[in-house]
Amino acid sequence: MYDLIIVGGGVAAFTSALFAARRGLKILVIGKDIGGQANYTDLIENFPGIEATGGYELVSSIKSQAEYWGIEVLQAEVSRIKQASDSFVVQAYQKQYKASAIILAFGKTPRDLGVTGEEELKGKGISYCASCDMPLYKKKIVTVAGVGDINLDAIILASKFAKKAYALSKTDKLSGHPALIKAVSKKKNVEMVPFVQILSIKGKDHVEELRLKNIKTDQQWTLKTDGLFVELGYIVHSGFVRDLVATDEQGQIMVNDDQSTSVPGIFAAGDVTNGPYKQAVISAGEAANAALAAYDWLQQKHGARGLTSDWTQIKKVNKS
Ligand SMILES: Cc1cc2nc3c(=O)[nH]c(=O)nc-3n(C[C@H](O)[C@H](O)[C@H](O)COP(=O)(O)OP(=O)(O)OC[C@H]3O[C@@H](n4cnc5c(N)ncnc54)[C@H](O)[C@@H]3O)c2cc1C
Incomplete structure (x- = not known):
């Protein structure tokens, strides 16, 4: 007892x-x-x-x-x-x-993307907490994948620290509060990548690149990035x-x-x-x-x- x-x-x-x-x-x-x-x-x-x-x-x-x-x-x-x-x-x-x-x-528990390479590179360039880890990516290239306001917050934060930020979306727009979407659209170092799905994450000891697919055309390509922020919420x-x-x-x-x-x-x-x-x-x-x-x-x-x-x-x- x-x-x-x-x-x-x-x-x-x-x-x-x-x-x-x-x-x-x-x-x-x-x-x-x-x-x-x-x-x-x-x-x-x-x-x-x-x-x-x-x-x-x-x-x-x-x-x-x-x-x-x-x-x-x-x-x-x-x-x-x-x-x-x-x-x-x-x-x-x-x-x-x-x-x-x-x-x-x-x-x-942060919600995973569920793609190849994610488990191995967790904490080695893949982060599930932008407010915690974004300051570590000063002047680097980062990619943000997620949904809703937390995703938009992460993109805005990325624009403040990173040299370049890619904002991935499965549709042709970002979801979330209109004011946040407007704020994101004004960021010159943010590039939105529409209709995209992450197939795998690669890197030796740290994230180096993402294998991506356009879900409309099936075209695949590789995106070089220093970090990936996953903002899909928590369970x-x-x-x-x-x-x-x-x-x-x-x-x-x-x-x-x-x-x-x-x-x-x-x-x-x-x-x-x-x-x-x-x-x-x-x-x-x-x-x-x-x-x-x-x-x-x-x-x-x-x-x-x-x-x-x-x-x-x-x-x-x-x-x-
Ligand atoms: C990538 C990342 C980076 C972060 N960086 C920072 C940072 O720089 N600064 C900062 O302040 N915060 C940071 N955070 C947030 C911080 O880690 C969390 O706020 C904090 O760790 C939460 O602690 P907790 O004990 O409340 O919960 P958790 O850390 O979630 O711990 C919960 C524990 O309960 C256990 N558990 C779950 N279910 C059961 C069960 N049924 N039976 C027994 N045990 C169970 C789990 O195994 C775990 O040990 C970060 C988070 C992430 C994901």
């Missing part, structure tokens, strides 16, 4: 483990992998306090920091969470684990908790200000929640909040006073 089970293996999972462990809780983290989406990037330059680090290195160091406080980690996929009379039962493979409270931090694999906690139309877990969900005792943090922005530091912030809220909830459940917000402990500064 654990005080808290955390589902996930990324920034959010290990940050909430760190904060909850420092409150003395008995914690089990169950994650399918260690790192989560951070594993897709070799360079994170916007995590406060760290000038530059690899994604895996960032999560590993948060994990070590949490392990110092005695957390347990199990690499496994959670397939079910059930509410019992006074606890939650978490199923991972054939085993069941019990806890008084749960933090869901199982993130999301939240929350099916296994959808009959337990409230989710939005995208399957993201709905949270309150303190990261609590529709079920008392279950909290959620990071990219899996319905928060609008998805970045490592935001996942970490939500995770710290979730951990403290879970601790507070456990304290109150066991009849204790509950956690006092840190700032209420600060003595008033005498200004005179």
